[in-house]
Amino acid sequence: MAAESIGTGxxxxxxxxxxxxxxxSEGQPVRAGEVLLLVAAMKMEYQIRAPADGTISAxxxxxxxxxxxxxxxxxxxxxxxxx
Numbered sequence: 001m002a003a004e005s006i007g008t009g010x011x012x013x014x015x016x017x018x019x020x021x022x023x024x025s026e027g028q029p030v031r032a033g034e035v036l037l038l039v040a041a042m043k044m045e046y047q048i049r050a051p052a053d054g055t056i057s058a059x060x061x062x063x064x065x066x067x068x069x070x071x072x073x074x075x076x077x078x079x080x081x082x083x
Contacts, residue, residue, distance in 0.1 A: 009076040011043045011048060011083070017041030019065045024074070036074055039067070055080040 020038040024030060030050040037048045058075040061067060 007049070009054060009078055011036070011051070011070055011073045011076065013039065013071045013073055015041050016066075016068050017046070019061045019063055019067060020045060020070075022059065022061065022063055024056050024059070026056050027058055030054060030076060036076075037061070039073075048073060050076055052076065052078045053074060055064050 017039045018041070020040050022037045024036050030036065030053070032050055032052050034050045035047045036050055036056070039046050039048060054076045056074065057077040060072040060074060067073070
């Protein structure tokens with residue numbers, strides 16, 4: 001299950017499921033592709049990964065939460081690029 005991005009780094013669930021594990025905390029720096037959380041859906045476990053290098057600015061779920069399709073999961077504030 002991939003997560004969709006909306007706004008400036010809000011990841012949302014594409015299907016209903018249960019949050020199995022949250023691997024990050026607010027304020028934590030992350031790298032593109034890093035696993036942020038695990039979601040169980042349709043008898044499978046899916047990794048939600050950082051879309052870009054950045055910092056976790058908000059967590060909208062905790063382990064054990066049941067989520068619906070379209071639910072906000074986590075906000076990643078992308079790093080500003082230096083020119």
